[in-house]
Amino acid sequence: MSDAIGPVFAALADPTRRHVVETLLRDGSTSVPALAAALPITRQAVAKHLATLGDAGLIERAPGTTREVHYRLRPGALGPANDWLHTTAAAWDDRLARLKGAVETR
Amino acid sequence: MPAQREIEIEASPEEVWDALSTEEGRERWLDEPERTIHVESEDPPHRLVWWWWTGDEPASRVEFLVVAAPAGARVLVTETLPTFPLATLAARFALVAA
Numbered sequence: 001m002s003d004a005i006g007p008v009f010a011a012l013a014d015p016t017r018r019h020v021v022e023t024l025l026r027d028g029s030t031s032v033p034a035l036a037a038a039l040p041i042t043r044q045a046v047a048k049h050l051a052t053l054g055d056a057g058l059i060e061r062a063p064g065t066t067r068e069v070h071y072r073l074r075p076g077a078l079g080p081a082n083d084w085l086h087t088t089a090a091a092w093d094d095r096l097a098r099l100k101g102a103v104e105t106r
Numbered sequence: 107m108p109a110q111r112e113i114e115i116e117a118s119p120e121e122v123w124d125a126l127s128t129e130e131g132r133e134r135w136l137d138e139p140e141r142t143i144h145v146e147s148e149d150p151p152h153r154l155v156w157w158w159w160t161g162d163e164p165a166s167r168v169e170f171l172v173v174a175a176p177a178g179a180r181v182l183v184t185e186t187l188p189t190f191p192l193a194t195l196a197a198r199f200a201l202v203a204a
């Protein structure tokens with residue numbers, strides 16, 4: 001499970017790709033032309049970002065698209081990364097509390 | 107997208123540093139013997155970076171920032187999960203250790 005999360009974080013480290021994911025969360029699906037119209041980058045650049053998101057398992061072609069290809073988030077794709085963030089943050093709450101206890105009672 | 111948490115501690119940054127930067131110090135609060143810790147960089151008493159992992163899992167990077175605060179010290183910890191493969195990481199450590 002951890003092996004899949006690294007590429008997800010790398011994919012989301014880029015602000016353009018975060019924009020794509022936010023668009024998909026809001027609108028459900030999008031296309032290369034739609035993204036190229038909304039972003040200050042070429043269709044080629046959009047396609048590269050979509051390829052990275054696809055390789056990370058975050059997006060897929062939306063079913064039922066014929067003439068113009070649409071993309072959507074892969075169901076459950078953000079789950080593992082989200083879980084890692086929550087689990088890791090909670091673990092650190094715990095550790096920091098113990099660090100505080102250990103240092104203050106010296 | 108890192109995981110980030112912080113806490114205020116009623117002690118000096120140096121005292122906090124002591125608990126972070128040495129094995130003896132960490133034993134006072136960190137009870138995870140299954141994890142291997144490799145310290146990447148130290149800027150006492152303010153910034154410490156280590157990598158750690160369990161078994162075959164990918165290593166994650168932990169960065170501590172310790173600053174003076176009215177109550178004594180404020181600690182900010184950030185953990186990230188990078189993407190390069192473990193083999194590259196191991197090679198990098200070999201270079202550092204050499």
